[in-house]
Amino acid sequence: RKEVEQDPGPFNVPEGATVAFNCTYSNSASQSFFWYRQDCRKEPKLLMSVYSSGNEDGRFTAQLNRASQYISLLIRDSKLSDSATYLCVVRTSGTYKYIFGTGTRLKVLA
């Protein structure tokens, strides 16, 4: 089983739609969680950290469920510019080891 798993997609959604991605992790000692966005052949860029209580940044909401070992990302009112690959990243306590999921590809259609 992979340490961090994501549905590769693609998720094809119309502009204005709401879309949600999940990411599961296997190590219960995981401590920090992040969502990154990566455009084709570019570097990943931090979208948001994921906090235990959940957090929101504009149209983006992230949730953490430690009991079930998954994190989620919700995008509301999708824009064409949201088309990208979304990477789930988990850091393990004590090792500073960051594990990247393979990403979920999102295409927002006009």
Next chain:
Amino acid sequence: EAGVTQSPTHLIKTRGQQVTLRCSPISGHTSVYWYQQALGLGLQFLLWYDEGEERNRGNFPPRFSGRQFPNYSSELNVNALELEDSALYLCASSLPGTGNEELFFGSGTQLSVL
């Protein structure tokens, strides 16, 4: 404030050659991570340096090596290049012990091995 910078942006080499990639972290960051991303694939962890020491290493052969300098910049060296080494090499920096410790990436070096 400058972000993570990497050089060169592109490189073309032939099989068997050696290459050195460079990375300067965000000012004040002490940790540097190197990742390999082959076309269409996910990020594979290569190396982690902190305070000048190699702290962790991914599942790569010894011909992948590197170092971190006193100013926290870093080099990644790849010897005896193989065709499958063609990839985007990404460097990231962070400041351990400050909380959530997000990684910040440079724009990468695209290496093509012919």
